[in-house]
Amino acid sequence: MPHHTRPLLLLDVDGPLSPYTAEPDGRPEGYRPYEVMPAFWRARHRGRPDGEVPPLRLWLDPSHGPALRALPFDLVWCTAWRGEADAWIGPLLGLPPLPSVDWPRMHQGDPDGLHWKTRHLTAWAAGRPFAWVDDEVEPQDTAWIAAHHPAPAMTLWVDHRFGLRAADFAALTAWAGSLTA
Ligand SMILES: [Mg+2]
Structure with a gap:
């Protein structure tokens, strides 16, 4: 597919890449523990000296980076991490700097019950x-x-106990293929 015709892959972090509800003693296969200190995390501990802010601990699967880069999509961060995913998540997965959806506001309610994104x-x-990959996408989204976007769109719900799995990558590949079939 020529580059400019590739679909976007709008990628959430918490859930698809970081299985934040995995059992503490049941780290999913392939994941490794990491400690990061994004600005939003420091801001949550305002008032504490920098040296006393505990790091944000998360699990990531380094194989996700190459697997995502191999998909026929243009990758875009679509996460409450905003552009901070470039600094803290991308390098751990071997992802290059990516565009990110910058939110005018986050976590707001919606009159039609839609997700804030x-x-x-x-x-x-x-x-x-x-394709939008997120652990919080629901049928109403x-x-x-489908009713408001003039081009094909796919939503892919990912279970935040497990993160992205082989079947998810297969579904994304199949959907992208269907666009040019
Ligand atoms: Mg999420």
Whole structure:
């Protein structure tokens, strides 16, 4: 596929890459523990001296970076980490700097019960085909996107106990293939 026609892959961090509800004693296969200190995490501990802020601990699977880069998509961070994913997540997975959806606000309520990301990421995609990978996407989000986005779109729910799995990569590949079939 020529580069400019590739669909976007709008990628969440907490859930798909970081299985934050995995059992503490049951780290999923392939994951390794990491400690990071993004600015939003330091801000949550405002008032504590820098040296006393505990690191944010998370598990990541380093094989996800190469697997994501091999997909026929243009990768985009679509996460409450905003551009900080470039500094703290991308390098651990071997991902290059990526564009990120920058939110005017986050975690707000929605009159139609949509996820706080749904309307903004759809506008951000500006008519390009996209797949949105998130542990919080729900059927009403999928329906809204189908009704309001002028290009093909796929939503892929990922279980935050496990993170992205082989079947998810297969589904993304199959969907991208269906665009050019
Ligand atoms: Mg998430």
